[in-house]
Amino acid sequence: MAFEQRIRSSFAKQGLMSTIGASLTLVQSGVVEIELKPKSAISQQHGFVHAGAVSAIADTAAGYAALTQMPAGRGVLTTEFKINLVAPAVGDVIIARGKVIKAGRTLTLAQSEVFAEKDGQRKLIALLTATLMSIEGRDGISD
Amino acid sequence: MAFEQRIRSSFAKQGLMSTIGASLTLVQSGVVEIELKPKSAISQQHGFVHAGAVSAIADTAAGYAALTQMPAGRGVLTTEFKINLVAPAVGDVIIARGKVIKAGRTLTLAQSEVFAEKDGQRKLIALLTATLMSIEGRDGISD
């Protein structure tokens, strides 16, 4: 799909995703997954994955899920998100699954569920809802 | 202050803060500031500082502002936050200023304003509100 290539290229430009060690593992129409391996470089003070790192992959998954449904040449910006953190982010891998709830011309609502997987078992650790804005022809933003 | 030392020690244990290059620049009763220098290692796809990095320092500033007002030995966990991103995170430095809005026995509400400073001028780029939970004697959490 054209959008998959577009999103993979865009993800590769996100310095933060590389810095925290996040991988883009699924890109489908309206659904994007990003994974992160827990390690001390992304921890908070108790050794769990930092809420900021969890939020970063959840926001990014929501944003790219929204971008899959925007016309080519459009860019996406997060205008707001809220995240509820319901369990400590510990496990073998942390997976954020973003999906579009309602795509609009200017604003799109997306939601990301974040799971911690341990020994093959997934547990919900966070839920994010985000508003994404479609941007055209502004400051060269196109992804 | 006892709380300042406690918070500086706790901050030093946050791998993510070190990884993204954040500094703890102010610790007062009810108010904490954290700064971050923009660089490509923490960018999103358009070259701005990633919303996840902005959220990480804003959440951390809010959490430590709350911790300044909790009894020694208590730990703090974020249960939820919401952030509105009102302008691109670009500038010489990004500053998150967290302050306590309402301290409670179990839950504390804190807010962080995030500013981008350029040529000595500060501009609001984001506003976060967070609920922090005071934790005692659970899993060895004490900061």
Place this chain on the structure above:
Amino acid sequence: MAFEQRIRSSFAKQGLMSTIGASLTLVQSGVVEIELKPKSAISQQHGFVHAGAVSAIADTAAGYAALTQMPAGRGVLTTEFKINLVAPAVGDVIIARGKVIKAGRTLTLAQSEVFAEKDGQRKLIALLTATLMSIEGRDGISD
């Protein structure tokens, strides 16, 4: 079920639900639905159902969904909610469907989807996530 009777009694004590004309239409373990008929008495300035009325039924549905999973004698209070309003609240009936996402000892995360039904077709108009606190023996709160 014991919880159904408990929730129906509690709902009947909510003056606001009666004032805006809301009905409790479904009570199951972890799921509660509340309906509202659009009328000028609950409108905003453009004639749509007011976001405050939409929020009121969505918050109440989320709260009672949480209460279905708390021990008898516990009361429930909303500590925060966020609602995204994705389409105007117009139609034959507005339906808020609250469900529990994660039940905890102190805090429960619940979510409400709000639909507008017109000519038998349902359309999502809002999405709410709420944190509910379980209260025991405080100020006589028991529902």
Place this chain on the structure above:
Amino acid sequence: MAFEQRIRSSFAKQGLMSTIGASLTLVQSGVVEIELKPKSAISQQHGFVHAGAVSAIADTAAGYAALTQMPAGRGVLTTEFKINLVAPAVGDVIIARGKVIKAGRTLTLAQSEVFAEKDGQRKLIALLTATLMSIEGRDGISD
């Protein structure tokens, strides 16, 4: 001011504000206050003012604060809000004070503080942040 008359006319069209007994008590550039007298008709099950009624005046105050800074002929819609409820809504009067945080061409961020006043003392009971969208020439929306 032209905007004051515009907002007073718009408020008068809000059926919900009249139904719950809310009054528009202050309209200034970027700041709007709305008051509500506690009574059983707007209660939740414990006798406090319902979070839905608190949210309704807080959202409306935020929305009109935003509208004071939009060009004449523009309408305002709430796209999302989050509210933290930090103390029970009880007292002689509940006051929502909305103010603009950042006015934009399409989206405006506003915040409302909600106070309960008892015996002349004000106490913060809730804090709301809302995103308001400026609408032009759509479905006759002009306030």
